Amino acid sequence: MQAPRWERRKDARPAELLAAALELFVERGYAATRLDDVAKRAGVSKGTVYLYFPSKEELFKAVVREGLVPLLERGEKMVAEHRGSIAELIRNLVQGWWEGVGLTPYAGLPKLMISECRNFPELGKFYLDEVMARGHKLVRKAVQRGLDSGEFRNLDPEYVARLIFAPLVLMVVWRYSFDFCSASKLEPDAYIQQHLDILLQGLLAPAPGRLRAVRSTAKS
Amino acid sequence: MQAPRWERRKDARPAELLAAALELFVERGYAATRLDDVAKRAGVSKGTVYLYFPSKEELFKAVVREGLVPLLERGEKMVAEHRGSIAELIRNLVQGWWEGVGLTPYAGLPKLMISECRNFPELGKFYLDEVMARGHKLVRKAVQRGLDSGEFRNLDPEYVARLIFAPLVLMVVWRYSFDFCSASKLEPDAYIQQHLDILLQGLLAPAPGRLRAVRSTAKS
């Protein structure tokens, strides 16, 4: 009459374990997450974790892999297929990142990787190669198109690509660290719009016939 | 004839322990740093650490306190005493931060706090109140002066202050995390100059008689 103490659900376990692990890694960091807790949140015991993943490290890698690769593919498709102004493409990439990462539990991964990759260099290298380099390349390609067409003024696409996403990345890093000490008054949408507003005005080539130089006067 | 096994140096110990702790906390993070190693790097044994600091947590707090308060005082003075264009003031603040933090061992603190503050909320609150809020206020005040004088166009100084430092903070966070997995090709000075170049062009009010709107077309 009573429910069985546990059920056999071989197919569903890995996904449930990955979801639980993502939550806890993001909440507490890699080192501070106990596999007992991951198991409990997934509704199993610790031994079960080891039926599906050979070690804590492999579990971590699986979480990162499952989460971000599909999003990168979406972004690459956007760059390849976009027609129209590059300013618009950049707005769309930022918006897509915000919806696909910023508003999902995967928003915790940047902070997680920043925190842990120095103590787990193999994981860091994996994330750098498979995620960051690929994302960066995608954005740089978009910027390059803006340079080629003359829509943007003459700037280094390497740096511009970083500058586009730096405020966004830092925002989600923030949310998963300091926001738990003190509620942030930051309104993400307004912040993003203001960033894009300033950035794109800064990038656009001046209208023909008018140049305003903004030069550094700092020494060195 | 041989040197004594150890010497009494009551006055010098705390500073040496703080320096060793800063290095190791920055290298490995708070949780992963063993007090045995801090002691060894400072040339003493673990017991000695507990003669000068009541716990690992208090040691951590002391490190943060010693490092950043003097720098904030310098920045506040710069804002209060500056005469001339606000674009110039912002360049100077950024340059001062880069020289006083970015190029020193304290550049590791942002990554350290980001990594640890969620697991040590008391530390996070301390850093947020004593360091970040104070630094943010200082920058916001500078931006406000630019708005009041009409040098900048009409923007939210709260967000602008964040946008000024986001790329810089992320850069040092990077340096203390991913750079150990793969040498970065980033040239910090050029990156900073390009950031300021784009940002300040984005902030400046258009010359009278010419307006170019850069509006969002993304849906909400």
Next chain:
DNA sequence: TACATTGCTGACCCGTCAGTCATTAAGTCG
């Protein structure tokens, strides 16, 4: 030299947690 003071040592204690494995019981088949 004898004695007192105290900065410093390092072996030890004890809680924690990744990883193991003997055991248990859910599901399956005849």
Next chain:
DNA sequence: CGACTTAATGACTGACGGGTCAGCAATGTA
């Protein structure tokens, strides 16, 4: 139902590291 397979359990091990403290040795005093 009984025999069998295997998903799942959870007590256990061993390593690790924060924190303690009894004793030692460097220094001061007479």
